[in-house]
Amino acid sequence: MSTTPRATQRPKRTPLSSGWHVRSLGFAILGALVLVACGGGSGSSSSGSGGTNIVVTVSPRRAALTTSQSQQFSATLTNTTTTSVTWGVDGVTGGNTTAGTISSSGLYTPPSAAGIHTVSATSTADTSKSGSSSVAVTNLAGVYTRHVDSARTGLNPQEYALTPGVISTSGNFGKLFQCAVDEALYAQPLYVANLSIAGATHNVVFVASENDSVYAIDADASACTVYWQASFIGTINGSTVVPVPPSVPYQSNLPANFDILNNIGITGTPVISAAQNTIYVVAKTQETDQNGNTTYHDRLHALNLANGSEQANSPVDITASVINNSGATITFTPLSQNQRPGLLLTDYANGSAVYIAWSSYGDNGTYNGWVISYDAVTLAQIAAWNDTPNGTFGGIWLGGGGIAADSSGALYLSTGNGTFDDTSDIIPPTAPNNDFGETFVKLDPSSLAVTDYYAPSQTAAWTAQDEDLSASGVSVLPDGTGPSGTPNLLVGSDKQGHLWLINRDLMSRFSPSADNTVQYLTMPNIAACALNCTYSTPAYYSGVIYIGMVANPLMAFTLSGGLVSQSNGVATASTQSAESYGYTGVTPVISASPSGNAIVWVLDAANNGTASDSVQTTLGPAILRAYDATNLAATLYSSATLANDQAGDAVKFAEPVVANGKVYVGGYKTLTVYGLLP
Numbered sequence: 100m101s102t103t104p105r106a107t108q109r110p111k112r113t114p115l116s117s118g119w120h121v122r123s124l125g126f127a128i129l130g131a132l133v134l135v136a137c138g139g140g141s142g143s144s145s146s147g148s149g150g151t152n153i154v155v156t157v158s159p160r161r162a163a164l165t166t167s168q169s170q171q172f173s174a175t176l177t178n179t180t181t182t183s184v185t186w187g188v189d190g191v192t193g194g195n196t197t198a199g200t201i202s203s204s205g206l207y208t209p210p211s212a213a214g215i216h217t218v219s220a221t222s223t224a225d226t227s228k229s230g231s232s233s234v235a236v237t238n239l240a241g242v243y244t245r246h247v248d249s250a251r252t253g254l255n256p257q258e259y260a261l262t263p264g265v266i267s268t269s270g271n272f273g274k275l276f277q278c279a280v281d282e283a284l285y286a287q288p289l290y291v292a293n294l295s296i297a298g299a300t301h302n303v304v305f306v307a308s309e310n311d312s313v314y315a316i317d318a319d320a321s322a323c324t325v326y327w328q329a330s331f332i333g334t335i336n337g338s339t340v341v342p343v344p345p346s347v348p349y350q351s352n353l354p355a356n357f358d359i360l361n362n363i364g365i366t367g368t369p370v371i372s373a374a375q376n377t378i379y380v381v382a383k384t385q386e387t388d389q390n391g392n393t394t395y396h397d398r399l400h401a402l403n404l405a406n407g408s409e410q411a412n413s414p415v416d417i418t419a420s421v422i423n424n425s426g427a428t429i430t431f432t433p434l435s436q437n438q439r440p441g442l443l444l445t446d447y448a449n450g451s452a453v454y455i456a457w458s459s460y461g462d463n464g465t466y467n468g469w470v471i472s473y474d475a476v477t478l479a480q481i482a483a484w485n486d487t488p489n490g491t492f493g494g495i496w497l498g499g500g501g502i503a504a505d506s507s508g509a510l511y512l513s514t515g516n517g518t519f520d521d522t523s524d525i526i527p528p529t530a531p532n533n534d535f536g537e538t539f540v541k542l543d544p545s546s547l548a549v550t551d552y553y554a555p556s557q558t559a560a561w562t563a564q565d566e567d568l569s570a571s572g573v574s575v576l577p578d579g580t581g582p583s584g585t586p587n588l589l590v591g592s593d594k595q596g597h598l599w600l601i602n603r604d605l606m607s608r609f610s611p612s613a614d615n616t617v618q619y620l621t622m623p624n625i626a627a628c629a630l631n632c633t634y635s636t637p638a639y640y641s642g643v644i645y646i647g648m649v650a651n652p653l654m655a656f657t658l659s660g661g662l663v664s665q666s667n668g669v670a671t672a673s674t675q676s677a678e679s680y681g682y683t684g685v686t687p688v689i690s691a692s693p694s695g696n697a698i699v700w701v702l703d704a705a706n707n708g709t710a711s712d713s714v715q716t717t718l719g720p721a722i723l724r725a726y727d728a729t730n731l732a733a734t735l736y737s738s739a740t741l742a743n744d745q746a747g748d749a750v751k752f753a754e755p756v757v758a759n760g761k762v763y764v765g766g767y768k769t770l771t772v773y774g775l776l777p
Contacts, residue, residue: 152178155230157220159777161271162234163260163760164209167293167300172205172232174220181224189216199236213238213692215259235260235760241291242756243371245441246636247688249504250575253638253645253754258690260760260775263698263727267735270776274744275761277771278323282310282342283360283750284765285499287368287441289378290318290758296405297326303404304756304763305371306770311342311364311382313402316770318761327407331364331382331400331414338388343395347385348434348460357461358437358711360718360750360767368441368501370453372475376404379453379475381417381438395434399455399473412478417455419471419483424531429488431457431471435464437494440572441501444475446508447544451475454502454544458494458515458569461711468493468514468536468569470502470547484547486535490518492562493536498686499752500572500636503589505603509550510542511575511589515567519558524608526551537562539573539591539601553599553606556614561595564630570594572636572686575603580642582661585617590639596625596632596648598656598663598670618662620670624651631712634683634752640697640728643673647685652676653701655731674731678724681705682714683751689728690757697728698735700757702764704749721749721766723773738773746771 156175164170174184186201188194194201198216199209207218213236221229239257246253266272286307294303302318303326311331317324332340342362349357359366369380380400387393401413419431436457443454452472459466468486473479487493494515495502503511517536521528527548528535537558541551555561555568571592581588585602592598600618601607607615625632627650638645644663647653656663657673664671680703691697706719720738723746727733738744747769756763761774 151225153222153225153228154178155184155220155222155228157218157230157232160232161260161265161775162232163775164234164236165292165302165759166209166211166236166238168209170207170234172201172207172218172220174205174230176222179222179224181222183223184220185223187219187221190219199234207234209234209236213257213259237759239292239758240373241371242289242758243291243373244289244444245287245368245501246572246686246754249443249445251500251503251572251636252574253636253686253688254640255688255690255757256693258757259692261690261698261757262696263735265775266698266725272736273741273773273776274738275772275774276321276323277747277769278316280306280308280314280768280770281312282308282362282364283767284308284770285359285366285750285752286765287754288756288763288765288770289369289371290756290763291371291373291404292759294404302759304770305369305378306765307365307369307380309342309359309362309364309366311384313365313369313378313380313407315404315407318758329402329407331384331398338386340384340386343383343385348437349463352463353461354710356709358709360708367438367455370442370444371404372444372451374451375410375475377401377410378404379442379444381442381455383433383438397433397436397438399453399478401478415473415478417471419469419480421483421485421488423488425489429467429485431469431483435459435466436469439499440495440497441499443502443504443510445504445544447472447481449474452481452544454510456495456497456502456512458496462492462494462565465491466494467491468495468517470495470512470542472547481545482547484542486514486540487518488533489520489531490534490536493517493534494567494569496567496569497572498570498634498636498683500686503573503575504544505575505587506578508544510544511539511573511603512542513539513568513571513573513591515569516562516565519554519562521552521554521609537568539568539589539599539606541603541606551606552608553601553616554609555619556611558609566594566630568593571633574637574639576639580658580661581617586661588617588661590637590644592622592633592637592646594632594634595630596622596628598622598646600663620663620665620668622646622648622654622670623672627651631682631714635686638687638689638699640689640691643728645687645689645699647680647687647701649682649684650679651684652679653685653687653699653726653731676726676731677734678703682712682716683707686752686754688754688757691728699726699728699731700724700755700762702749702753702755704751704753707749707751708767709751718748718767721746721753721764723755723762723764744773
């Protein structure tokens with residue numbers, strides 16, 4: 100049975116679509132009477148209890164709940180005409196405040212704390228006979244941002260239901276349902292637990308499409324219940340507003356589906372503020388007025404989580420400019436700037452701010468790397484930073500990841516091939532030495548001023564070869580992870596497959612003859628990916644960095660004394676998957692509980708249908724896989740094993756979202772949901 104919220108009954112909604120399937124169960128009942136008991140009432144007869152032959156089965160076998168949900172259990176008894184049972188939790192009849200309570204009809208209400216509990220049904224005819232079910236209760240508030248947290252570690256440490264033992268056992272885990280949406284979901288799904296919406300409390304997953312739509316979908320209902328859909332296209336103030344047609348940003352110089360399939364609307368992952376009850380999203384539009392004049396816009400929308408309405412001061416038409424060393428004004432141009440990275444929400448001097456970054460569409464046209472920040476409440480622009488004001492390029496892609504923040508709020512990112520000229524080693528940099536293409540950069544969250552940086556010694560050569568640092572995302576490791584003297588680290592990679600550990604407290608800046616950073620290594624087997632290697636964001640868990648490259652397995656690099664093990668400058672993988680992955684590799688995410696049970700989840704999105712970096716791909720289903728975090732050679736689950744578990748068609752740079760016993764997978768016009776099977 101599906102979970103139900105503690106609050107009032109859900110209002111009837113019209114399903115968006117449903118591709119869910121039902122697994123058939125075959126029962127052979129020979130000489131046995133099967134009766135279902137929903138509580139402690141007596142059966143039709145008190146005789147023929149059968150004693151030692153009674154079998155009690157509790158359904159569902161497993162359940163995953165947030166602290167606001169309840170679960171209806173039922174008990175099936177065989178070999179008896181007495182149907183009554185006594186319900187208990189963790190060995191206590193009726194349960195208690197610590198374990199949760201269960202009614203005489205089998206309705207379980209969890210406690211306020213997270214944990215694992217056992218619901219049991221005991222036959223009243225023979226109290227030695229009972230059945231049980233495992234209940235995992237999580238206090239996860241939600242997944243509000245790309246790669247789980249603002250440090251971009253990829254770790255959900257509050258997942259109790261999904262363990263290696265559970266998902267590796269056939270029949271326990273699989274596809275639950277699939278919902279259709281109006282375009283590709285390049286943006287990662289986001290998740291909010293216990294949201295007050297539609298007159299009740301529900302878990303909600305939010306997805307944003309390239310057709311400039313945002314959906315709020317019930318995270319648990321197989322009927323694909325849509326609470327609201329916000330669309331930013333149509334006839335608005337007399338203008339015809341549509342997503343940007345695929346050929347337009349490329350100006351006919353590149354194939355229409357070079358980077359993004361079909362429409363270009365919402366590409367970067369939105370970000371959620373629970374405090375403001377708001378989801379922030381950037382939508383790109385083409386707008387034609389009544390006189391036939393066409394303009395292009397990136398707009399920041401702040402939407403109410405409960406109903407999708409625009410919050411105060413929303414939307415904001417994004418504009419910005421900076422003055423370069425020659426006194427010229429460099430203006431932000433939405434048409435040529437690709438809002439690819441996920442948005443970031445973190446604190447600055449006067450409150451909370453939304454940080455947005457841009458790259459380009461296939462290195463086409465004239466562009467720069469931009470970061471622009473807005474106050475999360477007023478939506479007033481705080482600051483704007485252009486990474487190459489005196490030059491060109493320097494796109495901020497981050498492999499679809501996002502700007503990372505440390506515990507102090509400092510911002511970290513990497514930039515792509517572009518002008519670099521800060522050889523003065525002066526902080527803050529001054530003109531003319533203030534171009535930061537092909538660099539790892541640290542920014543002040545209030546002013547967006549560069550407060551530190553690290554540029555590899557080969558920056559100029561790599562720029563000439565289009566070998567972007569920003570092809571890959573960056574992750575802030577927990578404070579104290581690094582070796583003595585450099586405890587606070589940033590981890591990053593690049594298109595070529597290097598692996599860096601960088602001192603966040605002093606990033607070593609630039610030397611043309613040396614790379615004086617904590618570690619600068621090459622990852623194994625980069626010959627297989629031929630300098631088009633890493634397009635993902637690393638994940639981190641319990642002293643291990645996980646990363647996936649093109650034409651390579653998912654790899655784990657264990658830190659010893661704060662450093663990655665290596666041999667002759669090549670990082671040594673402590674474990675790796677049996678499967679290898681095509682373009683664009685995989686971005687790993689990790690689920691675990693405080694007691695461990697860590698799982699690494701990835702999406703094989705090689706069938707993403709795009710053709711960038713000279714790799715032509717076909718469009719086909721993504722594959723969800725799960726690995727034991729301590730031994731990647733152990734493939735716990737693959738959606739390719741069963742035809743009924745097939746995901747929707749893939750989009751590149753996609754990563755799954757794990758929350759409350761379910762896994763959410765965005766794809767081409769689909770959201771696919773996996774979880775515990777009944």
